[in-house]
Amino acid sequence: MSDKISNYPGTPLSEKEIRDGNVLSIHDQMPGDFSWDTGVAIGRYLAGLKEGVILGSHCTHCRRTVVPPRNVCEWCFRPMDSFIPLRDTGTVNTFSLCYVTWDVQRIKEPETPAVIEIDGASPLHGIMHKLGEVDPQQISIGMRVKAVWKPAAKREGAITDILYFKPIQE
Amino acid sequence: MSDRVAIIGVGWSGFRPITPEFSYKELMYEAARRAYSDAGVDPRRDVESFITVAEDFHEGTSIFDEYTPDQLGAVLKPMHTIAGDGLHGLATAYMLVKTGQFSIVALEGHSKASNMLTHAGITAYAQDPVLNRPLRLNTHFVAGMEMNRYLYDTGTTPEQCAQVVVKNRRNALDNPSAPYGAELSLDEVLSGPHLSWPLGMRETAEHVDGAITLVIANEEKALALSNYPIWILGIGWSNDSPALENRDWSSANYIKDAARFAYRQAGIHHSYQAIDFAEVDDLYAYRELQSLEALGFFKPGEAGQVTEEGLTHRDGAFPVNVSGGSLGMGNLLDANGLARALEVVLQLRGTAGPRQLDEVSIGLAQSWRGVPTASGAVAILGN
Ligand SMILES: [Zn+2]
Numbered sequence: 104m105s106d107k108i109s110n111y112p113g114t115p116l117s118e119k120e121i122r123d124g125n126v127l128s129i130h131d132q133m134p135g136d137f138s139w140d141t142g143v144a145i146g147r148y149l150a151g152l153k154e155g156v157i158l159g160s161h162c163t164h165c166r167r168t169v170v171p172p173r174n175v176c177e178w179c180f181r182p183m184d185s186f187i188p189l190r191d192t193g194t195v196n197t198f199s200l201c202y203v204t205w206d207v208q209r210i211k212e213p214e215t216p217a218v219i220e221i222d223g224a225s226p227l228h229g230i231m232h233k234l235g236e237v238d239p240q241q242i243s244i245g246m247r248v249k250a251v252w253k254p255a256a257k258r259e260g261a262i263t264d265i266l267y268f269k270p271i272q273e
Numbered sequence: 274m275s276d277r278v279a280i281i282g283v284g285w286s287g288f289r290p291i292t293p294e295f296s297y298k299e300l301m302y303e304a305a306r307r308a309y310s311d312a313g314v315d316p317r318r319d320v321e322s323f324i325t326v327a328e329d330f331h332e333g334t335s336i337f338d339e340y341t342p343d344q345l346g347a348v349l350k351p352m353h354t355i356a357g358d359g360l361h362g363l364a365t366a367y368m369l370v371k372t373g374q375f376s377i378v379a380l381e382g383h384s385k386a387s388n389m390l391t392h393a394g395i396t397a398y399a400q401d402p403v404l405n406r407p408l409r410l411n412t413h414f415v416a417g418m419e420m421n422r423y424l425y426d427t428g429t430t431p432e433q434c435a436q437v438v439v440k441n442r443r444n445a446l447d448n449p450s451a452p453y454g455a456e457l458s459l460d461e462v463l464s465g466p467h468l469s470w471p472l473g474m475r476e477t478a479e480h481v482d483g484a485i486t487l488v489i490a491n492e493e494k495a496l497a498l499s500n501y502p503i504w505i506l507g508i509g510w511s512n513d514s515p516a517l518e519n520r521d522w523s524s525a526n527y528i529k530d531a532a533r534f535a536y537r538q539a540g541i542h543h544s545y546q547a548i549d550f551a552e553v554d555d556l557y558a559y560r561e562l563q564s565l566e567a568l569g570f571f572k573p574g575e576a577g578q579v580t581e582e583g584l585t586h587r588d589g590a591f592p593v594n595v596s597g598g599s600l601g602m603g604n605l606l607d608a609n610g611l612a613r614a615l616e617v618v619l620q621l622r623g624t625a626g627p628r629q630l631d632e633v634s635i636g637l638a639q640s641w642r643g644v645p646t647a648s649g650a651v652a653i654l655g656n
Binding site for chain 1: 293
């Protein structure tokens with residue numbers, strides 16, 4: 104049917120017309136501010152980071168040591184109340200090279216998110232962070248890394264008290 | 274084969290205006306642990322499906338389901354969140370059990386209202402973005418307008434609404450989990466500042482933090498596990514058109530409809546005769562009166578009178594919100610309906626302590642999703 108119609112009635116829309124406000128829409132921005140209570144386990148974890156220590160918690164039932172620490176073992180549903188300092192070294196479990204930023208800008212030097220299994224924690228327990236002081240092309244699964252901390256005076260009890268993890272030779 | 278569904282365990286954490294000592298996950302864990310212990314179940318072994326009621330904007334986290342399994346014992350099990358009130362969650366749990374696929378289901382709801390720093394701004398996001406939000410009104414205005422029209426149509430007085438506050442906050446003194454217990458005079462309530470006239474600030478429930486977990490089971494498991502299973506005799510929910518421009522402001526028709534739905538299942542024809550006591554929405558004091566009328570317990574305009582006469586007091590013929598209601602216990606956001614159901618369960622079990630009612634066998638819990646919504650739910654429970 105459409106091939107029998109040479110001219111369609113109506114007015115075509117361009118991106119410019121939307122940009123110039125010729126097409127009506129309502130814009131609004133949300134005042135959504137939150138302040139999350141960190142609680143017992145994550146509160147201690149963050150306090151530990153401020154001191155330059157990575158804390159895990161231990162389940163006496165399944166004998167796992169997990170990081171970040173929590174007050175319940177998700178496998179046993181038992182309370183966890185022993186907090187243990189772990190080392191600040193570990194092994195890259197997985198990583199990616201991310202070529203778009205948080206606010207969707209394309210970048211040439213990729214971001215390097217990685218999960219680092221922390222020494223002293225049970226297998227598959229690690230910290231989600233970034234890698235640094237490394238050529239992104241040289242990163243590999245299984246790579247040994249160590250935390251690079253902010254100077255003590257600048258730490259504030261946040262995951263960003265660790266700047267990144269860097270490769271180490273052993 | 275009988276296929277009744279029962280609540281076999283309850284647990285809660287709170288309720289306090291602020292809870293800096295616990296994260297929301299830790300609040301949930303405390304409530305869940307208590308509920309599982311109460312029901313005599315191990316969530317890892319026995320509970321087959323899990324539900325939370327949560328609104329992403331209240332949590333500050335989208336896809337909130339993702340953050341719930343660990344602290345409920347639900348890892349590698351069916352788990353989902355519904356954006357609704359706690360009684361919508363109870364209806365969902367009831368239906369899951371009714372499918373025959375799940376014999377034991379856990380239901381959780383919580384509030385970390387204290388972590389919302391811009392509560393008014395977040396609540397305003399429930400307003401229509403094109404027609405209402407540009408007017409930049411605090412969402413409580415919806416309750417002010419509803420109260421005004423309700424009083425106008427029914428002849429209910431501001432004093433009668435204030436009586437609800439006096440009653441519920443007095444009731445809360447006997448509920449150790451209720452932070453807003455108080456002996457107030459009618460004048461003290463009426464002399465408070467207005468929030469959105471004719472609605473006063475002292476007629477509005479304050480926010481609290483807390484978590485509630487219920488364990489729901491089929492008849493076979495309920496009878497095997499529990500000494501006092503509380504049966505879900507009927508549960509209904511309904512939604513009116515949300516438009517502020519053309520809703521019925523005075524009669525909460527969605528509550529009427531949800532009640533009809535629940536009464537039909539429970540085989541109830543005369544709600545006032547059949548039901549011994551009720552826990553109803555009182556996020557704003559007038560809502561208790563409006564809800565009691567929508568539930569068919571009283572005719573329009575009568576609820577205020579009988580409240581003044583003491584009929585709905587704890588020692589009256591038809592006790593309402595013996596727990597203290599939301600005015601006494603606080604506004605638990607999505608968990609409000611669970612707080613209402615929790616009290617009905619405790620009363621029907623005979624474990625409500627100093628506020629225990631004598632000889633109750635059927636109780637009603639009703640909830641509303643708060644301003645600006647026109648949605649609510651009703652559950653009828655029996656021992
Ligand atoms: Zn364990």
